[in-house]
Amino acid sequence: MQLFRLKPVLLAVALSIMGVGAAAAQPATQTTPAASAAATTTATAATPADPTLTADGQEIIHATPGIGQPTARAVDLQPQVTPTGIEAHGFNNNILLPLAIGISVLVFVLLAVAIFRFRAGRNPVPSKTSHNTVLEVAWTVIPVLILVFIAIPSIRLLAHQYRPAPDNAVTLKAIGNQWYWSYEYPDNGDIQFTSNILKEKDEVQPGQRYRTDADGPRLLAVDNRVVLPVGVPIRLLTTSTDVIHSWAVPAFWIKLDAIPGRLNETSFTIEKPGLYFGQCSELCGARHGFMPIAVEAVPPAEFAQWVHAKGGKMPGENAPPPPGENDTDTPLGHDGVLPPAKDMTQGIANGNADATDQPAVGAID
Ligand SMILES: [Cu+2]
Helix, strand or coil, X not given: CCCCCCHHHHHHHHHHHHHHHHXXXXXXXXXXXXXXXXXXXXXXXXXXXXXXXXXXXXXXCCECCCCCXXXXXXXXXCCCCCHHHHHHHHHHHHHHHHHHHXXXXXXXXXXXXXXXXXXXHHCCCXXXXXXXXXXXXXXXXXXXXXXXXXXXXXXXXXXXXXXXCCCCCEEEEEXXXXXXXXXXXXXXXXXXXXXCECCCHHHCCCCCCCCCCCCCCCCXXXXXXXXXXXXXXXXXXXXXXXXXXXXXXXXXXXXXXXXXXXXXXXXXXXXXXXXXXXXXXXXXCCCHHHCEEEEEEECHHHHXXXXXXXXXXXXXXXXXXXXXXXXXXXXXXXXXXXXXXXXXXXXXXCCCHHHHCCCCCCCCC
């Protein structure tokens, strides 16, 4: 006897499990809301000091286990620090996971009952029942209702993920290269730099920089971190110079393909200062696993200071004056007087010397 047709239920289970599986993959992390960088004002002549570095060039924010990076044996998502990430995390843990577990348990229980109660040994004369209208309507309508129940928050999340950034957003352009990332800040003048993985101590020549635990975990630490402000919408643009890469930072709920000849766009807002790591997430060749991402999220005032230290400007400020006219500049330089562009510490690894010949995106404003 066919007590129930499982197809619609199984479909619902499969759909739910797919959602959960995709979400469950990334373990948790932790960062140092460390020493608010600030006062490294060894302000040499004109250029404001980089607020993310100490006077002797060491990074101030250190990686901290548990935030912005994977954690061994963790099963949950990384702690989310963007509104969309928090929404997605809640959707996964409060709706999808309980639903998937409940449906799975129900299906296995029904299966067990059917196998035991309606086995041949116990039913020598099989039932001739072939239809039960009430049951058939129920097992069609209930899965539909479940899917509609999932679809509403799911489509809402999708819309939030691709909401265009507002006009006051800070634009970060991430460019994928085999096999490192380069970055530009089109709204902040001529800032551009490359970001390479930091090698381990036994992989470098004596005297060369190598990774320490303060830089970040193995395979995730980079030489030049992306710096972004907290509490300000970020417009992320991605593109590539060679093959398809993908810029992904799990703690931001961000994964955006970087495609040659195209500009992809999404937006997010980081709510907590800290250091967050990610990786290229599109198989892009031999060293795909060695082009990590590190983002340092700092207060807006510190971001402005960093922009000035890199020779850039905040929107609304004048273009940098010629060298020699900026001696009155202050480290926080909000009032429009800017230093000349200076050393960009381009770490070009892997023999890709053409890494930095991206045309500078013109100062906008
Ligand atoms: Cu890649």
